[in-house]
Amino acid sequence: MAWHEWPLMMFTVLAQTSVGSFLVLGGILLSGQLSLNEETRLHKAMFFLWALMGLGFMASTAHLGSPLRAVNALNQLGSSWLSNEIFFGSLFFAAGGFYWLLSILNKGSVQARKGLLAAAMLMGIVFMYAMIKVYLIDTVPTWNNMFTPLGFILTMLLSGLLFAQLLLAGAQSKLTGLYKILPIAGAAAAVISLVVTVLQMIDLSSINSAVTAASGIIDNMQQLQLIRGALMLAALALWFKPLITKNKPTTLLLVPAFVLIFVSEFIARGIFYGLHMTIGM
Amino acid sequence: MKQYGFYIDSSKCTGCKTCQLSCKDNKDLDIGVNFRRVYEYAGGDWLKEGEIYRQSVYSYYLSIACNHCDQPACTKVCPSGAMHKRDDGFVVVDEKVCIGCKYCSMACPYGAPQYNEEKGHMIKCDGCYERVAQGMQPVCVGSCPLRALEFGPIAELRDKYGTNADVAPLPSSLTTKPNIVIKQNRNARPTDDQSGHLANPKEV
Ligand code: SF4
Ligand code: SF4
Ligand code: SF4
Numbered sequence: 001m002a003w004h005e006w007p008l009m010m011f012t013v014l015a016q017t018s019v020g021s022f023l024v025l026g027g028i029l030l031s032g033q034l035s036l037n038e039e040t041r042l043h044k045a046m047f048f049l050w051a052l053m054g055l056g057f058m059a060s061t062a063h064l065g066s067p068l069r070a071v072n073a074l075n076q077l078g079s080s081w082l083s084n085e086i087f088f089g090s091l092f093f094a095a096g097g098f099y100w101l102l103s104i105l106n107k108g109s110v111q112a113r114k115g116l117l118a119a120a121m122l123m124g125i126v127f128m129y130a131m132i133k134v135y136l137i138d139t140v141p142t143w144n145n146m147f148t149p150l151g152f153i154l155t156m157l158l159s160g161l162l163f164a165q166l167l168l169a170g171a172q173s174k175l176t177g178l179y180k181i182l183p184i185a186g187a188a189a190a191v192i193s194l195v196v197t198v199l200q201m202i203d204l205s206s207i208n209s210a211v212t213a214a215s216g217i218i219d220n221m222q223q224l225q226l227i228r229g230a231l232m233l234a235a236l237a238l239w240f241k242p243l244i245t246k247n248k249p250t251t252l253l254l255v256p257a258f259v260l261i262f263v264s265e266f267i268a269r270g271i272f273y274g275l276h277m278t279i280g281m
Numbered sequence: 282m283k284q285y286g287f288y289i290d291s292s293k294c295t296g297c298k299t300c301q302l303s304c305k306d307n308k309d310l311d312i313g314v315n316f317r318r319v320y321e322y323a324g325g326d327w328l329k330e331g332e333i334y335r336q337s338v339y340s341y342y343l344s345i346a347c348n349h350c351d352q353p354a355c356t357k358v359c360p361s362g363a364m365h366k367r368d369d370g371f372v373v374v375d376e377k378v379c380i381g382c383k384y385c386s387m388a389c390p391y392g393a394p395q396y397n398e399e400k401g402h403m404i405k406c407d408g409c410y411e412r413v414a415q416g417m418q419p420v421c422v423g424s425c426p427l428r429a430l431e432f433g434p435i436a437e438l439r440d441k442y443g444t445n446a447d448v449a450p451l452p453s454s455l456t457t458k459p460n461i462v463i464k465q466n467r468n469a470r471p472t473d474d475q476s477g478h479l480a481n482p483k484e485v
Contacts, residue, residue, distance in 0.1 A: 065381020065401030280390030
């Protein structure tokens with residue numbers, strides 16, 4: 001495990017959660033299925049989405065040795081994926097935050113706001129793409145494979161969908177159909193995530209340098225994966241409970257569910273950073 | 282474009298680490314921060330020959346700093362441009378620009394970039410480019426009691442000693458095109474070897 005990378009673990013999981021849920025909520029807002037009152041309540045609830053994203057950016061600066069020079073991170077825009085990631089992440093934050101502010105204050109035309117919302121969603125997607133590319137370094141064999149994009153997208157789905165549902169429930173949305181679809185999509189993502197994890201653990205045994213065997217880098221891998229899987233299943237159980245008891249999902253249920261899935265993804269990200277090695281020494 | 286490089290004679294090197302320490306002294310480096318690192322690669326086993334067992338234990342040393350590569354993995358990822366390749370071929374950190382994101386050290390397969398906790402940014406072997414510009418040699422080279430290190434224009438070193446830059450535990454030289462020439466120890470194992478291990482992980 002790489003606990004010392006906690007700033008990056010926080011940043012990536014929080015960003016993927018924010019963008020994932022923003023894409024879902026943005027899609028719902030664009031589809032125009034919400035009543036005006038629901039929309040207002042959802043906008044208010046979305047404060048927490050930007051709080052998460054802001055927290056993520058704050059955590060990311062804790063990773064820097066010289067945070068006061070953080071703007072230099074943009075110097076190699078175009079050629080360095082880390083520069084690209086920060087750039088599109090900031091654009092996502094700015095465009096999305098501006099949309100949110102206009103909506104809360106009820107300023108600007110509906111068309112302009114919708115345009116801004118769509119632009120922010122697009123920036124979010126490019127941001128996620130850049131975040132994946134940051135870790136596809138050809139000298140780092142444990143990252144430079146399909147498990148990096150898979151893991152990142154699955155975090156967007158698992159944590160993002162659950163957070164979207166939490167905000168919808170908080171806004172007392174009446175889209176009951178979604179209350180079914182979201183947990184089912186989340187369960188599908190969880191199944192895929194578990195299968196992907198098993199495949200990755202098998203794949204690790206084929207990655208070696210002269211001095212490092214990928215399968216031996218993290219010695220308590222099994223325990224970590226078990227804890228992570230258990231937390232994920234517990235979150236799913238809470239997420240599904242309203243479906244089974246035919247009740248409306250409440251924030252009282254979804255907040256602990258989200259915390260569980262977040263911790264689970266946080267551990268998974270710790271394993272990811274812990275698996276760093278190079279093709280050399 | 283000019284390009285300097287190191288010649289590393291692994292057949293002579295005794296792993297004494299004078300090179301590492303003279304550099305440390307010259308650059309005033311902290312414990313755990315090493316511009317030049319001496320890797321000990323070791324392995325071996327019991328071999329059964331008829332009714333008797335013989336051992337095949339081996340170990341050899343490789344003194345590696347930064348290879349001032351032609352295709353540096355470090356500069357490719359650096360977001361600030363602090364890690365850059367100069368016109369004289371040296372790959373150097375601009376310490377006034379570096380933000381300390383450690384991305385270069387994640388990418389370099391030779392372990393060259395060294396994070397300086399106190400300064401909050403990356404530092405690394407700069408090839409003693411200031412000394413070289415004055416016609417002197419890098420500090421490590423002159424300090425080696427075995428004369429196992431040489432420094433000069435890489436073309437000259439390659440004329441003299443050949444072009445090999447591959448030996449375990451180094452990665453394949455095709456990835457970053459390092460400017461080093463290695464004379465192999467008689468026990469040398471190939472780049473993709475799995476039979477040995479790093480015997481001194483805490484020293485590098
Ligand atoms: S050895 Fe590493 S730090 Fe030095 S130039 Fe090559 S990739 Fe960069
Ligand atoms: S630590 Fe400094 S030199 Fe290394 S990649 Fe980051 S900004 Fe560049
Ligand atoms: S000073 Fe010379 S012999 Fe000693 S470790 Fe360095 S290269 Fe090897």
